[in-house]
Amino acid sequence: MNAEEMKRSAAARAAELVRDGMRLGLGTGSTARHFVAIVGEKVRAGLKVVCVPTSEATRMQAEAEGIPLTTLDETPALDLTVDGADELDDSLRLIKGGGGALLREKIVAAASRRMVVIADSSKRVDVLGRFPLPIEVNPFGLRATQEAIAQVLARRWPSASLTLRRGADGNPFVTDGGHYILDAALQRIEEPEALAGELVAIPGVVEHGLFLGLASGAIIATEQGLVELGELG
Ligand SMILES: O=C[C@H](O)[C@H](O)[C@H](O)COP(=O)(O)O
Numbered sequence: 001m002n003a004e005e006m007k008r009s010a011a012a013r014a015a016e017l018v019r020d021g022m023r024l025g026l027g028t029g030s031t032a033r034h035f036v037a038i039v040g041e042k043v044r045a046g047l048k049v050v051c052v053p054t055s056e057a058t059r060m061q062a063e064a065e066g067i068p069l070t071t072l073d074e075t076p077a078l079d080l081t082v083d084g085a086d087e088l089d090d091s092l093r094l095i096k097g098g099g100g101a102l103l104r105e106k107i108v109a110a111a112s113r114r115m116v117v118i119a120d121s122s123k124r125v126d127v128l129g130r131f132p133l134p135i136e137v138n139p140f141g142l143r144a145t146q147e148a149i150a151q152v153l154a155r156r157w158p159s160a161s162l163t164l165r166r167g168a169d170g171n172p173f174v175t176d177g178g179h180y181i182l183d184a185a186l187q188r189i190e191e192p193e194a195l196a197g198e199l200v201a202i203p204g205v206v207e208h209g210l211f212l213g214l215a216s217g218a219i220i221a222t223e224q225g226l227v228e229l230g231e232l233g
Pocket residue numbers: 027028029030031032083084085086095096097098099100101102105
């Protein structure tokens with residue numbers, strides 16, 4: 001199986017969790033994209049769901065698929081969110097935000113009774129941190145916020161690098177919320193809870209890509225088949 005087939009198989013298993021009448025959160029990224037496509041197929045076959053997309057990209061895909069959409073203002077509590085991840089460990093702690101959608105993804109996951117992660121086996125790690133941690137910041141005061149973050153990181157990662165994410169045009173990447181992203185290359189995050197607490201205490205930090213205590217289950221596609229972690233049902 002190639003990577004896309006693995007992503008599709010994890011997404012297909014997650015789609016089996018979807019029931020008529022559910023309120024769903026739709027994740028963002030190349031893995032979640034498969035899930036949205038399968039939900040679209042099911043909707044066209046008669047499935048009744050309402051969905052909240054976690055990004056403008058997912059909203060556009062879902063609209064094209066004919067999936068009925070709602071908002072967290074209309075529907076503040078969701079039954080299930082299915083989303084990808086950039087990394088996950090065996091305690092279902094995640095790094096997300098490689099595609100820049102972390103803020104909406106975290107709001108939607110937190111509004112959901114269950115969050116199930118779908119991923120191929122390359123995303124599973126023993127210790128989070130190989131993937132640079134995305135930190136979403138307000139453009140106002142960027143330099144001051146960046147220095148405050150660097151000070152926090154330097155206590156445990158003296159050689160950490162913090163890089164402003166840029167788009168293909170060389171300009172700063174702008175999130176759906178109008179913010180910038182700083183990517184922190186840390187390699188190993190032994191105590192993600194401690195780091196998360198320190199990051200959210202910095203004015204100017206809007207959100208970070210550590211998803212802790214949010215995922216209830218995971219479906220990981222491997223060459224040998226699907227591996228399930230946590231609770232799916
Ligand atoms: O901002 C993007 C999201 O957090 C994605 O869920 C994450 O980057 C994983 O994306 P992919 O499935 O494309 O690896």
